Amino acid sequence: MAVSAKPKTISSAPQKNSLAGTIPTKKLTKEQLFKIHAEHIKQQNATQTPNGPRPVKQPNLAEAYPASTKSIRDLEIIPLSDLSVETHHRGKGLIVKVVSPPYLGAGAVSIVEDHWGNVDKLAIYNQGDSAILSGVPEGCIVAIKEPYYVQNGADNDFMICVDHPSDVILLRFIDSIIPEPLRLGPLLKSAGEWTTAGDQAFLQRDFPTAVFCYTEALEGLEDHSAKAPVYTKRAGVNLLLGRYDAAKADALASRIGASTDWKAYYNAGRAAYGLCEYATSKSYFEEALKLNDKGTANVQKEYERVLARVEEEETGNYDFAAMHASLSPTSVHIDAGSFLRNTRVADSGFHGRGLFATRPLKAGDLVYVEKATLMPNQYDPARASAALYSLMVRQLCDNPSLADTMLKLYPGQLPYDLTGAEGSMVDGVPVVDVFVVEGIRTKNCFSSPLSTYDDTKPTYNSVCMAKGLWAHSSLMNHSCVPNTMRSFVGDMLICRATRDVQEGEELFQQYVPVKTLVDVRNKEFEEGWGFECRCGLCEGERKSSEERLKKRKEAMLALEKFLDKKPSTGKGATIVPDATIRTVDKMMRQLEDLHETEVYESLPRLTLVYPCNWLVDAYRAKKQWAKVVKYSLKVLRNFGFNTAPRDEDPAKLTADWDPREIYTRSGEVSLMAVHVVASLRRLAEAYAALGHKELAERCGEAAKFGYTMVTGFSEDVDALGQ
Numbered sequence: 001m002a003v004s005a006k007p008k009t010i011s012s013a014p015q016k017n018s019l020a021g022t023i024p025t026k027k028l029t030k031e032q033l034f035k036i037h038a039e040h041i042k043q044q045n046a047t048q049t050p051n052g053p054r055p056v057k058q059p060n061l062a063e064a065y066p067a068s069t070k071s072i073r074d075l076e077i078i079p080l081s082d083l084s085v086e087t088h089h090r091g092k093g094l095i096v097k098v099v100s101p102p103y104l105g106a107g108a109v110s111i112v113e114d115h116w117g118n119v120d121k122l123a124i125y126n127q128g129d130s131a132i133l134s135g136v137p138e139g140c141i142v143a144i145k146e147p148y149y150v151q152n153g154a155d156n157d158f159m160i161c162v163d164h165p166s167d168v169i170l171l172r173f174i175d176s177i178i179p180e181p182l183r184l185g186p187l188l189k190s191a192g193e194w195t196t197a198g199d200q201a202f203l204q205r206d207f208p209t210a211v212f213c214y215t216e217a218l219e220g221l222e223d224h225s226a227k228a229p230v231y232t233k234r235a236g237v238n239l240l241l242g243r244y245d246a247a248k249a250d251a252l253a254s255r256i257g258a259s260t261d262w263k264a265y266y267n268a269g270r271a272a273y274g275l276c277e278y279a280t281s282k283s284y285f286e287e288a289l290k291l292n293d294k295g296t297a298n299v300q301k302e303y304e305r306v307l308a309r310v311e312e313e314e315t316g317n318y319d320f321a322a323m324h325a326s327l328s329p330t331s332v333h334i335d336a337g338s339f340l341r342n343t344r345v346a347d348s349g350f351h352g353r354g355l356f357a358t359r360p361l362k363a364g365d366l367v368y369v370e371k372a373t374l375m376p377n378q379y380d381p382a383r384a385s386a387a388l389y390s391l392m393v394r395q396l397c398d399n400p401s402l403a404d405t406m407l408k409l410y411p412g413q414l415p416y417d418l419t420g421a422e423g424s425m426v427d428g429v430p431v432v433d434v435f436v437v438e439g440i441r442t443k444n445c446f447s448s449p450l451s452t453y454d455d456t457k458p459t460y461n462s463v464c465m466a467k468g469l470w471a472h473s474s475l476m477n478h479s480c481v482p483n484t485m486r487s488f489v490g491d492m493l494i495c496r497a498t499r500d501v502q503e504g505e506e507l508f509q510q511y512v513p514v515k516t517l518v519d520v521r522n523k524e525f526e527e528g529w530g531f532e533c534r535c536g537l538c539e540g541e542r543k544s545s546e547e548r549l550k551k552r553k554e555a556m557l558a559l560e561k562f563l564d565k566k567p568s569t570g571k572g573a574t575i576v577p578d579a580t581i582r583t584v585d586k587m588m589r590q591l592e593d594l595h596e597t598e599v600y601e602s603l604p605r606l607t608l609v610y611p612c613n614w615l616v617d618a619y620r621a622k623k624q625w626a627k628v629v630k631y632s633l634k635v636l637r638n639f640g641f642n643t644a645p646r647d648e649d650p651a652k653l654t655a656d657w658d659p660r661e662i663y664t665r666s667g668e669v670s671l672m673a674v675h676v677v678a679s680l681r682r683l684a685e686a687y688a689a690l691g692h693k694e695l696a697e698r699c700g701e702a703a704k705f706g707y708t709m710v711t712g713f714s715e716d717v718d719a720l721g722q
């Protein structure tokens with residue numbers, strides 16, 4: 001798993017176009033523009049499947065520029081003929097009419113005309129399906145704020161490129177800012193006509209247009225009692241579009257002070273539920289039930305559902321096994337609340353904010369459970385990042401209240417400072433800066449399998465990973481030897497303590513499974529997240545000399561090279577010849593000797609984990625159980641579980657070794673992983689084979705306990721296979 005597969009860094013600015021800053025003298029004529037555009041549309045109609053997923057134009061952070069934060073009313077309106085290439089026209093705006101149907105690819109490309117009679121090409125990206133502008137209907141009039149003009153391949157081919165969704169505004173036909181020659185006057189006159197048009201659009205399932213029409217209708221009405229039913233209609237459509245902020249506002253605006261308001265509260269409750277505001281949702285359903293004391297079955301059902309969410313938030317009681325059983329490729333979003341009260345956000349000594357324990361926690365305890373803020377059902381690694389990015393943009397446009405959660409996350413270093421206006425409403429829409437969104441995505445997203453439990457099974461296709469945002473979890477800083485471990489069941493992130501944690505202690509997670517060598521893993525942190533890790537393991541290992549580090553690296557690479565062609569387990573494994581085992585054992589001991597005691601006495605020795613695991617498997621295949629014990633104990637020790645006995649004689653251990661204590665008594669610098677569970681299982685098997693039943697049972701129990709930390713909920717260690 002990874003917080004982000006390969007976070008992007010901001011590279012140097014792209015090469016400058018020789019025309020940059022100039023008004024092009026050679027441009028396509030109006031006729032050429034229309035002709036080429038018509039050909040593109042013809043081609044599109046011939047090749048594209050209607051309603052198929054549209055590609056996403058993912059932002060290149062190297063070319064980042066800020067979204068406009070100005071109102072169109074404060075900008076100087078300029079003609080299309082004044083646009084200069086590779087230029088962000090700060091302080092300027094365009095008002096244009098769309099004079100062609102759109103060509104739909106990663107963006108919507110249309111031909112537009114200004115009131116001076118100039119025409120040009122407009123490409124609008126990053127509009128969600130719920131926005132009319134995702135399709136840019138012919139005839140609509142749009143304002144483009146602080147336009148960016150680019151060359152589009154061929155010498156004389158240029159276009160206005162709108163990356164930030166809030167940089168383009170769909171204007172109402174009666175907006176006084178529209179210059180006279182572009183004005184049509186409203187197509188429909190009365191509120192009644194607009195309402196009927198909204199109803200028709202609704203019946204045709206064109207929900208964005210329905211919202212547009214109901215909005216026009218509301219503008220034309222003055223009397224609240226006449227407005228109320230239109231608000232109710234618009235609330236319903238907004239609910240269908242997942243525009244919960246607007247749905248909630250509409251539902252509340254539809255109240256008229258009568259008992260029929262139960263419907264308004266019911267809709268407001270559903271909208272708040274959609275926003276995961278369960279306590280608020282509960283209070284709206286209660287109002288609805290008060291007004292309609294017979295309680296319609298629907299309200300009662302929704303009320304009971306929200307009560308379950310509130311209880312989960314308060315108690316952290318979940319039936320994870322049932323959640324897991326409910327997962328399927330089409331059903332990955334779990335209906336559950338987040339349990340966060342064992343943690344709080346505070347300043348960290350490591351970086352910015354971090355998460356801290358609000359009460360003492362025992363190893364294995366639930367630290368928190370978080371439902372994804374956003375997680376698209378997209379497990380194809382080639383599409384997962386783009387899917388998350390476009391969902392983040394869409395949700396910020398559709399539900400501006402999400403900005404409070406999402407835009408507070410760390411965006412990494414952008415080439416410009418945040419304006420502070422991101423997320424605020426300008427010209428009726430929230431300012432959404434796609435480069436900030438992408439920065440937040442790369443620094444904060446997690447990769448998640450459908451379930452971690454299944455992901456540990458040897459047969460599972462671990463390439464299938466979705467990407468999601470868990471806003472609370474993102475606030476946790478990284479440590480290579482963390483005190484928590486995360487796992488996933490669908491879009492629920494389960495975080496468990498891997499050792500005892502005191503009240504007030506900072507909580508850490510591993511951003512990625514850590515590389516064995518201190519310099520290699522820190523290069524990854526530096527490139528991906530811009531920090532150098534100062535955890536106990538990294539600080540400890542830095543005390544080792546450069547020369548030692550170099551020698552360890554060489555020994556490790558030689559060992560890995562030797563082992564590469566000699567699988568001791570799984571596909572291609574055969575019984576390994578004794579001579580090979582002896583060589584591996586010797587090379588492993590040489591590598592072991594390169595770990596100086598003064599540095600590694602109680603630190604994990606990660607370079608040794610792989611060869612020791614290899615030896616466990618090789619001896620197990622030969623049923624040499626004493627050796628299995630020896631090397632399994634070494635694996636535990638190499639993960640930093642230094643209370644694992646170093647003397648492998650079972651006779652000495654039977655009385656007083658409780659393997660569960662590895663979790664509680666190893667100190668701060670140990671590393672929990674599924675391999676630890678696997679080693680405990682191997683120990684259990686080997687002790688049993690050697691006749692040490694009691695020890696075997698204890699190891700089995702410790703393995704089950706550890707597996708719960710790894711998977712979030714399951715003790716079924718047999719899932720790990722043979």
Ligand SMILES: C[S@@+](CC[C@H](N)C(=O)[O-])C[C@H]1O[C@@H](n2cnc3c(N)ncnc32)[C@H](O)[C@@H]1O
Pocket residue numbers: 348350351352353354409410412443444474475476477478479528529530531532533534
């Ligand atoms: C997902 S954020 C974590 C929350 C962050 N501390 C904040 O204030 O929003 C990731 C960023 O936190 C910082 N960070 C995380 N772990 C760190 C650590 N161990 N040492 C220093 N900085 C760390 C890095 O800047 C990283 O890019």
